[in-house]
Amino acid sequence: MPADPVAITRELLRCPSVTPAEGGALSYLETTLKAAGFTVHRKVFSEPGTDDVENFYARIGTEAPHLTFAGHTDVVPTGDEKAWKHPPFGGDIDNGELYGRGAVDMKGGIGCAVAAVLDHLAAHGGRPQKGSISFLITGDEESIAVNGTPKLLQWVDGMGEKFDHCILGEPSNQEEMGDTIKIGRRGSLNGHLIVTGKQGHVAYPQRADNPVRGIVKLIDALLSEPLDAGNANFQPSNMEFVSVDVGNKTVNLIPGEARAMFNIRFNDCHTLESLKALLQQRAEKAAGGKIKFEFKFQPSNAGVFVTKPGPFTELVANAVKETTGRAPALSTTGGTSDARFITHYCPVVEFGLVGQTMHAIDERVPIADLRALTTIYRKIVDRYFG
CATH class of the missing domain: 3.40.630.10 (Zn peptidases)
Structure with missing residues (x-):
């Protein structure tokens, strides 16, 4: 039976x-x-x-x-x-x-x-x-x-x-x-983009450095160019920013830090390490030495x-x-x-x-x-x- x-x-x-x-x-x-x-x-x-x-x-x-x-x-x-x-x-x-x-x-x-x-x-x-x-x-x-x-x-x-x-x-x-x-x-990579500025009063912007401007510029640069074109087995890799936060509840305070959280679903055009290096390279180019930033990546076993x-x-x-x-x-x-x-x-x-x-x-x-x-x-x- x-x-x-x-x-x-x-x-x-x-x-x-x-x-x-x-x-x-x-x-x-x-x-x-x-x-x-x-x-x-x-x-x-x-x-x-x-x-x-x-x-x-x-x-x-x-x-x-x-x-x-x-x-x-x-x-x-x-x-x-x-x-x-x-x-x-x-x-x-x-x-x-x-x-x-x-x-x-x-x-x-x-x-x-x-x-x-x-x-x-x-x-x-x-x-x-x-x-x-x-x-x-x-x-x-x-x-x-x-x-x-x-x-x-x-x-x-x-x-x-x-x-x-x-x-x-x-x-x-x-x-x-x-x-x-x-x-x-596809692989999956999670991380934060962190831009550091200088906190100050909104009425005196010359005394502060607003990180919101920097993080907007870097996000735009990271999203404006495709990560790759895909291939016969995979669709193109895709990066999505899912939150942007400055932890600010006051309208007259320029924040000292801005954070953006993202996920990338990536194909075999990349490894985890080569993808991290590519993000760093593109962000440095957009920052032009004028924006203080860093990436913090979450540990990943999703290759x-x-x-x-x-x-x-x-x-x-x-x-x-x-x-x-x-x-x-x-x-x-x-x-x-x-x-x-x-x-x-x-x-x-x-x-x-x-x-x-x-x-x-x-x-x-x-x-x-x-x-x-x-x-x-x-x-x-x-x-x-x-």
């Missing part, structure tokens, strides 16, 4: 694993995969000033090629539970849809991957057709992503294990199943990555098209994901459910989508090892 992705997902949804709590989700996966012959490791990672996070690694097989399914069982908070049509941790089915926090992001994707792998193993005597299959699951993706996937990857690498390819089951599709495969993500189209992306795309009838777009849009860590160990693509209700009240997934995704994953696994 085929494994049921709906039943597996329902069990996961009934685990209140609000980040970084494990909530029973990893324990359920451990029981399920151990029964199928997987070797399972539960690893807790910590760092001063952060929450301890429990992570999960399970593998069956010892040879190459090694295909891993990655994901996270932690979920965002539910918000007002009374506003939900069905309890957020109930796993209720209503009118062909499965409700629960994490149904889309991304317990549904994990449930489908587990079902597809169990079916593949059952069809081949309880072992992979050849090679190895693993699950790399974190409880830290919806939080600060410090004690989850990056440390779990380091631990696996320290054990001498290598991945050949990875499928991350994030909700990649935009409108309907099969419309999008994520082959990369850019792309998995170039090739045999692996083609394999995934063909499985999607055969199942859904749609030729998926290969996209690099959207925010960040744990794929930014995985890319340092092996090529990775993201393909999961439709992201319409992720993080929303009444998060839910059509039963038909769970079954379609399981079929897609099964085709990928069979052909990868076939």
